[in-house]
């Protein structure tokens with residue numbers, strides 16, 4: 075068994091499979107994971123704030139940027155993780171499989187980390203395509219897994235710290251040894267532990283000399299070639315999808331699910347009026363917006379809303395799924411409506427949509443958004459009446475909020491006590 079494992083491990087040896095490469099890719103992955111985690115926390119708390127939380131309404135594009143980073147960094151994880159697994163997977167066959175309880179913990183944390191990360195980025199990617207081929211709630215699972223991923227990443231980094239230090243830079247001791255710049259062979263005892271703890275062929279030169287006297291074969295994958303492959307694939311998937319979030323890359327948006335400028339009012343639609351089952355109620359002549367604060371209530375028809383002072387703002391729709399687009403909105407300032415029912419600037423708001431059912435039929439808005447001068451009950455977009463798919467007769471649009479909270483087909487606004 076042992077011999078089979080060690081034979082497999084050696085057979086898989088290749089120049090990119092060395093600890094320096096694992097550290098180089100590992101660093102990039104760690105950056106991508108931390109970006110995803112940080113921006114993910116922000117996105118989560120915007121949608122499920124703790125009562126004491128207040129958020130910034132400036133710049134209006136803040137969420138567009140954080141969520142664009144979230145999705146783009148998540149997509150970059152695919153080639154990076156595959157590259158990393160390529161460099162380290164011969165480690166699967168290390169002998170003996172378990173050396174000590176600590177070693178077992180190390181291997182278990184890596185298994186957990188790899189498994190959780192792969193599930194995490196895969197369900198995240200499918201979510202951006204609005205494809206939910208599973209029964210569980212995406213948000214809950216993505217949220218819970220993020221702690222598993224970050225927790226096991228922390229353990230992984232802690233355990234590997236000595237190795238990370240040895241191979242941190244080009245001129246670290248380990249990296250120089252790899253290039254054969256230190257006299258490894260003259261100090262076999264000192265070098266031995268490295269070979270043991272490092273991925274296969276921890277020290278180049280030994281990799282191909284495992285059969286005594288055999289000439290060194292030409293490696294099928296060179297280190298440089300491998301780095302280039304990982305680099306180019308990462309840059310390519312990022313460049314071909316980031317256009318959904320970042321306007322400058324929009325012309326190269328080939329794989330991402332949303333394309334800027336398409337759809338009614340030249341704006342993509344996320345949930346159609348048909349899907350929300352509002353095709354009849356949204357165009358009903360009986361529609362009116364109710365605004366209430368305790369017992370004080372005001373009801374305004376669309377014509378009455380249009381007769382109030384109109385404000386124009388440039389604000390983006392920034393979907394949690396990563397696509398975003400700037401649009402020109404026209405309508406009534408929310409705070410003017412709130413003033414009509416005597417709300418004060420410490421009070422938040424409950425918004426109800428005409429939508430029959432759905433996770434975003436009822437949403438909450440903190441006072442920092444409700445009283446911001448650019449938050450509108452929008453009646454027009456991009457110079458035209460709101461299309462029914464964009465929330466006709468009226469929708470909410472506020473700066474810096476995730477798309478899910480830009481409620482379409484408004485019905486009721488209730489000031490919270």
Ligand SMILES: Nc1nc2c(c(=O)[nH]1)N[C@H]1C(S)=C(S)[C@@H](COP(=O)(O)O)O[C@H]1N2
Nearest residue numbers: 342343344345393427464477478480481482
């Ligand atoms: N009532 C209601 N409003 C909603 C949604 C919804 O499902 N129901 N979806 C939201 C989501 S996820 C986004 S990204 C934006 C998209 O706005 P658009 O379809 O007008 O581009 O609307 C938001 N408003």
Ligand SMILES: [Mo]
Nearest residue numbers: 393394477478
């Ligand atoms: Mo969205």
